[in-house]
Amino acid sequence: MALPEQLCLHCGLCCNGTLFRDVELQPGDDVAKLRALGLPLRSRRGLEADSLKFPQPCSALCSDLKCRVYADRPSRCREFECALFKAAVAGKTELPAALKTIRQTRQMAEKVRGLLRELGDAGEGVALAKRFKSLKRKFDAGELPDRLDAETAYDRFAELSLAVHELDMRLRAKFHPDPNDR
Ligand code: SF4
Structure with a gap:
């Protein structure tokens, strides 16, 4: 099995809202085709591809972590290789170690999702960083979840903040060093 299948099909972090909030189209991407394939394209400033x-x-990420539009995926998806993939290609990381890193990081992301759910955020279709930001805004405004008493809510939120921080550090260290690109 080729390396992308061995790693990427166990990972999905660059497509499932853990590593990135969105994907920008680039000049040369086939907008009409990507629309027809069902990618929910949103306009930023105008209607140009970029x-x-x-x-x-x-929405194209399948439950087996394959890309439903793989043959026609946008150029950012085509070109992106995370730091872990590059390290594996360069022989700087052995495959079992890379798979362990993926497994642990997916568990860290799952912990964040679990805490978000516990705190009343049901936005499973939204990137993790956005979900955390939105929940933090509510806590900052004193809007606590109804289902928890205040002490538990603040305890869980502290736990969530730490889990988000640890996940972010892990993503920077092992997958994508530049947080501004996320
Ligand atoms: S189009 Fe495919 S490769 Fe690109 S983000 Fe979606 S699932 Fe991932």
């Missing part, structure tokens, strides 16, 4: 983007988690 002003369109689609949100993560990606």
